[in-house]
Amino acid sequence: MLRSGGSELTITEFTAWFGKLKLDSQGEVQDCDLFDGNPEKLAELVVELQENSQAVPLKRTDLRDAAIECSFVELDEDYDVLLREVCIRAAKSQISRTDSDDSRIIQAVEALDDIDKNVNELSERLFEWYGRYFPELEMTGEELAGFVSAYGSRTNIPEGHELFEKASKSMGAELSFADEELLRAFANNICSLYDTRRYIENYINNSMGSVAPNLCEIAGASLGARLMSMAGSLEKLAAFPSSTVQVIGANRALFKHLRSKAPSPKHGIIFNNPVIKNAPWWQRGKLSRALASKISLAARTDFYSGELDQSIKDSLDKKLESIRQANPNPPKKKPHGKGGKRKSGGKNRSKKSGGKR
Amino acid sequence: MPVKELHSGIYELDIDDRKILATKNMIPGTSVYGERLISDDGIEYRQWDPCRSKLGAMVLRNFDIPLDADSTVLYLGAASGTTVSHISDILMDGLIYAVEFSPRTMRDLIQLCDQRPNIIPILADANKPQSYAHIVEKVDMIFQDVAQPNQAEIAAINSKYFLEEHGHLMLSIKSRSIDTVASPKKIFKEEVRKLESGFDIEFEVLERKELDPFHEDHLGLVAQIFVDEED
Ligand SMILES: C[S@@+](CC[C@H](N)C(=O)[O-])C[C@H]1O[C@@H](n2cnc3c(N)ncnc32)[C@H](O)[C@@H]1O
Numbered sequence: 001m002l003r004s005g006g007s008e009l010t011i012t013e014f015t016a017w018f019g020k021l022k023l024d025s026q027g028e029v030q031d032c033d034l035f036d037g038n039p040e041k042l043a044e045l046v047v048e049l050q051e052n053s054q055a056v057p058l059k060r061t062d063l064r065d066a067a068i069e070c071s072f073v074e075l076d077e078d079y080d081v082l083l084r085e086v087c088i089r090a091a092k093s094q095i096s097r098t099d100s101d102d103s104r105i106i107q108a109v110e111a112l113d114d115i116d117k118n119v120n121e122l123s124e125r126l127f128e129w130y131g132r133y134f135p136e137l138e139m140t141g142e143e144l145a146g147f148v149s150a151y152g153s154r155t156n157i158p159e160g161h162e163l164f165e166k167a168s169k170s171m172g173a174e175l176s177f178a179d180e181e182l183l184r185a186f187a188n189n190i191c192s193l194y195d196t197r198r199y200i201e202n203y204i205n206n207s208m209g210s211v212a213p214n215l216c217e218i219a220g221a222s223l224g225a226r227l228m229s230m231a232g233s234l235e236k237l238a239a240f241p242s243s244t245v246q247v248i249g250a251n252r253a254l255f256k257h258l259r260s261k262a263p264s265p266k267h268g269i270i271f272n273n274p275v276i277k278n279a280p281w282w283q284r285g286k287l288s289r290a291l292a293s294k295i296s297l298a299a300r301t302d303f304y305s306g307e308l309d310q311s312i313k314d315s316l317d318k319k320l321e322s323i324r325q326a327n328p329n330p331p332k333k334k335p336h337g338k339g340g341k342r343k344s345g346g347k348n349r350s351k352k353s354g355g356k357r
Numbered sequence: 358m359p360v361k362e363l364h365s366g367i368y369e370l371d372i373d374d375r376k377i378l379a380t381k382n383m384i385p386g387t388s389v390y391g392e393r394l395i396s397d398d399g400i401e402y403r404q405w406d407p408c409r410s411k412l413g414a415m416v417l418r419n420f421d422i423p424l425d426a427d428s429t430v431l432y433l434g435a436a437s438g439t440t441v442s443h444i445s446d447i448l449m450d451g452l453i454y455a456v457e458f459s460p461r462t463m464r465d466l467i468q469l470c471d472q473r474p475n476i477i478p479i480l481a482d483a484n485k486p487q488s489y490a491h492i493v494e495k496v497d498m499i500f501q502d503v504a505q506p507n508q509a510e511i512a513a514i515n516s517k518y519f520l521e522e523h524g525h526l527m528l529s530i531k532s533r534s535i536d537t538v539a540s541p542k543k544i545f546k547e548e549v550r551k552l553e554s555g556f557d558i559e560f561e562v563l564e565r566k567e568l569d570p571f572h573e574d575h576l577g578l579v580a581q582i583f584v585d586e587e588d
Contacts, residue, residue: 017491050489053488056487056490056518063494083492084476088467088470091467091478095480198391199391202391210464
């Protein structure tokens with residue numbers, strides 16, 4: 001470090017978030033010009049300073065000490081509270097300039113579908129593979145993967161384990177050490193895919209609220225995210241007429257996205273909403289029309305204002321209730337029995353295929 | 358339920374003979390990233406998943422963790438705040454400056470900051486400490502997890518600007534973000550060498566261990582600025 005002979009008065013200027021400081025060569029404050037304590041203004045300054053980085057003297061006073069010394073704040077706590085507020089405001093304003101997008105949610109939804117597809121294939125492979133060594137084990141999917149990853153060979157199952165009996169009497173082939181390691185590693189990967197799947201779901205649930213609060217409120221995080229994904233963006237979803245929203249997802253080409261939760265292809269994915277799924281069949285058409293119209297409204301509100309508007313949900317609830325009241329009993333004929341064909345109801349209805357995940 | 362305090366504010370819970378790493382939940386009732394909440398004796402803990410957090414892994418690999426309830430921390434590469442949230446639990450009277458440069462992740466981090474009074478979010482590039490020198494004070498600890506090729510350099514310049522003379526640097530080095538093919542051991546050695554003598558600030562590496570099985574090909578490291586006695 002240079003110390004100019006005699007003259008101690010090499011002054012450097014340094015602007016801190018709370019004011020302009022003049023520092024001597026030891027970094028001590030000689031003079032300070034404090035900013036106004038209004039958080040909003042300070043946030044603007046902080047952003048500006050960040051964008052035009054200043055030269056920073058390595059020898060400089062501690063900011064907190066200086067702020068207290070110059071009486072910008074009185075106490076440590078005041079410093080923390082104000083700085084935090086300023087920085088949160090600054091970061092929010094920086095973000096809103098760079099990123100207001102729904103695309104990360106869309107990526108996440110698509111990643112979910114990719115994982116589903118892969119995890120199903122891999123699980124089937126594991127089932128078949130491990131089945132050679134322990135055919136009596138009645139597990140599939142995540143349960144199986146967890147089991148294989150935990151125990152490997154059935155000979156590792158400890159006495160007292162509920163499967164011990166089954167394992168020792170199994171007709172399966174013996175598992176060599178090398179094969180066991182391989183199967184375990186494979187199963188481990190499947191487990192982590194399931195974990196990632198939950199992680200992504202969690203992520204979608206957590207972020208929908210900030211990206212599209214109204215859509216999230218009306219359709220639910222997961223359905224809302226899927227609608228955005230299928231429409232292509234929040235903007236496009238907002239631009240669709242509600243009659244289109246009602247059938248989004250019925251299209252065969254889009255349908256592959258849905259694999260895991262495929263509803264009847266006559267209807268869009270909004271049929272996944274419990275409001276409709278759990279309603280008696282004769283109310284579903286009307287309910288889904290009402291829901292679709294509020295979803296459209298919600299998407300528009302999110303896109304144009306971004307603020308949660310409680311009245312959308314209230315009016316949806318009212319509308320749904322009035323539909324339920326007005327249609328308490330099944331009509332005589334099935335509503336979409338085509339032309340002359342008169343079938344007594346229930347043809348497609350009774351087929352409830354297998355369990356949910 | 359047996360509870361053991363491993364370090365200040367870091368606990369090991371014993372639940373049916375399974376050991377669980379946890380911190381005391383500063384905001385009871387809320388889970389930050391889907392982690393489990395566990396109540397005992399009127400205290401709520403949040404499970405700390407070492408596979409999701411380098412610092413968590415470092416605790417389980419028996420590092421000495423230089424954190425106290427009143428520490429000030431600069432955290433580089435905060436992402437959406439998984440680890441930051443646990444540090445926030447630990448620092449009951451402290452403060453974390455959380456730097457992250459991806460606006461998308463910053464969004465989630467801000468939600469966390471909105472709930473917790475001791476996290477200060479900074480959207481900035483850790484390569485440019487000048488861009489946040491007007492905000493960050495001298496800190497007791499710098500924690501860095503940025504997964505960048507120039508990790509050591511980032512650590513060095515930030516320490517130069519912000520680390521208290523006797524403060525600690527904690528670093529997670531990911532070998533694959535430096536070189537995808539070279540052997541991790543070789544990379545780690547080189548990074549340690551750089552920290553010890555590659556920059557105009559020199560470090561003394563106090564502890565270094567790989568973070569497996571929690572994180573493959575990651576090295577955890579604790580260092581202090583090396584001070585030449587006669588200066
Ligand atoms: C491995 S993640 C950190 C995870 C986090 N430490 C945790 O445990 O919760 C790395 C993060 O560093 C951020 N990052 C990378 N380079 C950076 C830089 N130069 N400045 C600031 N952040 C950076 C990335 O955006 C990413 O979010």
